[in-house]
Amino acid sequence: MSLELEELYQDVILDHSRRPRNFGNLADAAVLVHGDNPACGDEIHLGVKFGPDGGLQDIKFTGHGCAISQASASLMTAKLKGKSRVEVMEMLRAFHDLVTSETAEAPKMLGDLRLMQGVRKFPQRVKCAMLAWRAVEQALRQSAGESIISTETDFVTP
Amino acid sequence: MHQVARADIDWKALREDFPILRQQIRGHPLIYFDNAATSQKPRRVLDALRHYYEHENANVHRGLHELSLRATEAYENARQRVASYLGAASADEIVFTRGTTESINLVAQAWGGKFLRDGDVILLTEMEHHSNLVPWQLLAEGTGARLRFVPVRDDGSLALEQLPSLLTPEVKLFAFTHISNSLGTINPVAELCRKARAVGALSLVDAAQSAGHLPINVRELGCDFLAFSGHKMCAPTGIGALYGRAEILDSLPPWHGGGEMIVSVTLEKSAFKKAPHRFEAGTPNIAGAIGLAAAIDYIEGIGRPAIFEHDAHLAGYAAERLAELPGMRMLGPSGQRGALVGFVMDAAHPHDLTTFADQYGLAMRGGHHCNQPLMRRFGVTGTTRASFYFYNTKAEIDRMIEILRAAVRFFS
Numbered sequence A: 001m002s003l004e005l006e007e008l009y010q011d012v013i014l015d016h017s018r019r020p021r022n023f024g025n026l027a028d029a030a031v032l033v034h035g036d037n038p039a040c041g042d043e044i045h046l047g048v049k050f051g052p053d054g055g056l057q058d059i060k061f062t063g064h065g066c067a068i069s070q071a072s073a074s075l076m077t078a079k080l081k082g083k084s085r086v087e088v089m090e091m092l093r094a095f096h097d098l099v100t101s102e103t104a105e106a107p108k109m110l111g112d113l114r115l116m117q118g119v120r121k122f123p124q125r126v127k128c129a130m131l132a133w134r135a136v137e138q139a140l141r142q143s144a145g146e147s148i149i150s151t152e153t154d155f156v157t158p
Numbered sequence B: 001m002h003q004v005a006r007a008d009i010d011w012k013a014l015r016e017d018f019p020i021l022r023q024q025i026r027g028h029p030l031i032y033f034d035n036a037a038t039s040q041k042p043r044r045v046l047d048a049l050r051h052y053y054e055h056e057n058a059n060v061h062r063g064l065h066e067l068s069l070r071a072t073e074a075y076e077n078a079r080q081r082v083a084s085y086l087g088a089a090s091a092d093e094i095v096f097t098r099g100t101t102e103s104i105n106l107v108a109q110a111w112g113g114k115f116l117r118d119g120d121v122i123l124l125t126e127m128e129h130h131s132n133l134v135p136w137q138l139l140a141e142g143t144g145a146r147l148r149f150v151p152v153r154d155d156g157s158l159a160l161e162q163l164p165s166l167l168t169p170e171v172k173l174f175a176f177t178h179i180s181n182s183l184g185t186i187n188p189v190a191e192l193c194r195k196a197r198a199v200g201a202l203s204l205v206d207a208a209q210s211a212g213h214l215p216i217n218v219r220e221l222g223c224d225f226l227a228f229s230g231h232k233m234c235a236p237t238g239i240g241a242l243y244g245r246a247e248i249l250d251s252l253p254p255w256h257g258g259g260e261m262i263v264s265v266t267l268e269k270s271a272f273k274k275a276p277h278r279f280e281a282g283t284p285n286i287a288g289a290i291g292l293a294a295a296i297d298y299i300e301g302i303g304r305p306a307i308f309e310h311d312a313h314l315a316g317y318a319a320e321r322l323a324e325l326p327g328m329r330m331l332g333p334s335g336q337r338g339a340l341v342g343f344v345m346d347a348a349h350p351h352d353l354t355t356f357a358d359q360y361g362l363a364m365r366g367g368h369h370c371n372q373p374l375m376r377r378f379g380v381t382g383t384t385r386a387s388f389y390f391y392n393t394k395a396e397i398d399r400m401i402e403i404l405r406a407a408v409r410f411f412s
């Protein structure tokens, strides 16, 4: 087994891909984002509910795709639940750096998400890891309603 | 043409002609099973390119100097070589293009633009590569023509019993693939062309997956157009051709304007050369055409019947061995198939499988293979595809099975 593979598919990641957390429909979601990775057919449907302070009170997803996209969505929802908008945006940027930059230090605040660092060795898998994050980014931008995004749409910035 | 039997060929020795196959990937010998995407190139083709650039390079049909004459001769000889490879009546029926995609777009724009009317129908199949679908969608949008599709059966074959209701007199063109790049289905080209002609429709064969793999004779097939790419048959990228029956090619207007394709030009108006030069505006891919001719020489040196037999044997063996794996579902025909197998496994998504395999030097493709509607038809978002060529071996397939077994253990 190569080191890169071990790092990409750590046990925790495989576990999240097999038994994704927060998987299901969010009945009273304020925003529903349908995300799509057209290059590989990965799909995510992300439901978000905001608290009175505008933070992510609840977040759930459904969809299908490779182990990386499923685990990333699962780990992300577990991490973001209860976070403020500012915190979510901070993590989004930190996570993007984590999976794309060769040199980025993995900041502590990312917690378990740091396990996704192995993705940076597999540039063709970055989109899989980012799909759920793009969806949450879109959710924050619109605050209400339903929308569609794809990994071909480019933003990870305010 | 000579007909060498598969058993009489030293296939292992042929591998030596492909320098790229000798390398290790991450400490493992490269197993290249992505031939349906593009094939590797033998030294003979690489040498032909080098020889051209070292001894003949000049623009074609322009200069009167020695090099230009040599380049022009080599380029036109390549056209002749393609014509005889396809069994065309004349080299004038061969238009050099960038490949299958450009060839099909040429027909859609030049033929479709001139002859297609509101209410006309283009008949396609559900198994077409996007390159034999999107150009027709664009054409339909522009002309008001409609698209119809021959459905695909569960076993990957075309639902031919539905042809009578689909192939009606409104159909002006029936365009279909010879071999499916996802299923490996080999379609009955001659029969389909005959049926198209019977209702007055033209036929276009997408030979991207067949041109380098089995004997093709356009006159025996009875097709009006045939498109293929050099890079899937040992030639460089950026070169391919469109065969068009002379009578039809001659009736088509130009599609790109520029140098090379004109007889005379005034500020207001131009007169155009005859086919095929009418369709080759600008400086063509001269080296590519020469490389393609060298690839054809190389393939003919082995013999297409032997290559087909060899690859079919490999694909059959691969299907047999893949069936041993747990949670395995193969798409496509269970009997005779082209040189590829597409499959999905319960244990892992195609992208995880191909990433895993790549770590062991095994190159396969995972995804929709430019066949999104077909993937939907089979209820999957993508497959893993192992595709073969004559330099692949059974030992490589055995190794693939080992790697896939390891993947099953790893992911489940």
Ligand SMILES: Cc1ncc(COP(=O)(O)O)c(C=O)c1O
Pocket: B036, B037, B098, B099, B100, B101, B102, B129, B131, B132, B177, B179, B180, B181, B206, B208, B209, B229, B370
């Ligand atoms: C069946 C089929 N048609 C068309 C194409 C397009 O070929 P190219 O990209 O060389 O134009 C391919 C190659 O991917 C193919 O497999």
